Amino acid sequence: MTFGPVPSHVCTAARVRKASRRVSQIYDRELEPYGLTVTQFGLLAQLRAGPGVTIGALAERMVMDATTLSRNLRPLERRSLVLAESDRDDGRVRKLKLTAQGHAALDRALVGWRAAQDHIAAALGAKEMQALNTALDNALDRLAG
C-alpha cells in the first residue's frame, strides 16, 4: 500500500501552523512587557475599531469558535480591560467594549506590537512580507465559511 509522498513535505496545515507558532512567539515576547498576549492584543484592537460588537459576531470575524472567544475574554474582563454588558433589546447577547483601562493598555502595548511587526519585516523584507500577507488574505477569503 503506497500513500505517495510523506505528508510533512506537502502539507499546508503543517506550514501554516508552524508559521503561526513562530509568529505568535515573536509577538508574545515583544508584548510580554506590556502584560498582553498576541491574542489579547488582537481582541483589544478589534474592540477599539468596532465597539458594541457581540461575542458571536466578533468570533466570526476572528475565525474563532464563539466558546473560544468567550473564554479568551475572561482574563480581559477580570482585569477590567473589557466590559461585556447585556443588551436591553436582546437579552441573549453581550455587547463588548473597551474600558478606559483597556484603551490605555492597548496604547501602551502598541510599542511592543510595532517592535514585533518590525522584527518580521526586517527578517522577510517588504516584498516577501507583502507576498505572505496577500497569500494569507486570499486563503482566508476563499476558505471563509
Place this chain on the structure above:
Amino acid sequence: MTFGPVPSHVCTAARVRKASRRVSQIYDRELEPYGLTVTQFGLLAQLRAGPGVTIGALAERMVMDATTLSRNLRPLERRSLVLAESDRDDGRVRKLKLTAQGHAALDRALVGWRAAQDHIAAALGAKEMQALNTALDNALDRLAG
C-alpha cells in the same frame, strides 16, 4: 498621540493566526473520524519519516517548545501509538518512534488528511496554494531561530 493605522489591517500575526485556526479546523474535522487531531497526525508523520529522534530535536523541527511537544506526546503514548524509550548512551534523552498501532493509525488517517488537503486545494486552486506554500516556507526559513 497618533499610532497610525489600526493594527488589525496590517498585522501579519492576525492573518497567520486566523489562517492557522481555519486550516486547523478543516483538518481536525476531516481527521476526527480517525481519532486524531492535526497536531497528532503531524507528529505521527514526523516519527514515521524520522524515527529515533529526541524530544528536543523534534520540537525544534516542529517550531514548538519542547515542553509543548512533551505534553502533546502524552495522549499518543497513553494510546500506545508512540513509544519513548530511554537511550543507553545518554540518560537524559528519550528517543521516539511509532509502534505498530501508531503506523496503522497513521495509515488509516491518511484518507482524512487527503480529504482535507483536497478541500484546501479546491478552495484555493493550485496556483494560489503554491503561492501560499512558498510564502510560508520562505517566512519559516527567514524567521528560523
Place this chain on the structure above:
DNA sequence: TGTAGAAGCCTGCATATGCAGATATCGTCG
C-alpha cells in the same frame, strides 16, 4: 577525580482552541 556549567526533560501555572451539550432568550405561528 571532583566539581561547575551545560543540556535534556519534566512539573506547575496560565492562556488558547474547539466540540457536545445545556440554558436562556427571541421570533413566529397557531
Place this chain on the structure above:
DNA sequence: CGACGATATCTGCATATGCAGGCTTCTACA
C-alpha cells in the same frame, strides 16, 4: 397567549501552547 424552532451564550471535557523553574545526566576542566 402558548408552543416550537432558531439564536446567543455558557459549562464540561480534552487537547494545544509556552514560560519559569526544577531535577537528572552529561561534559569539560582544574
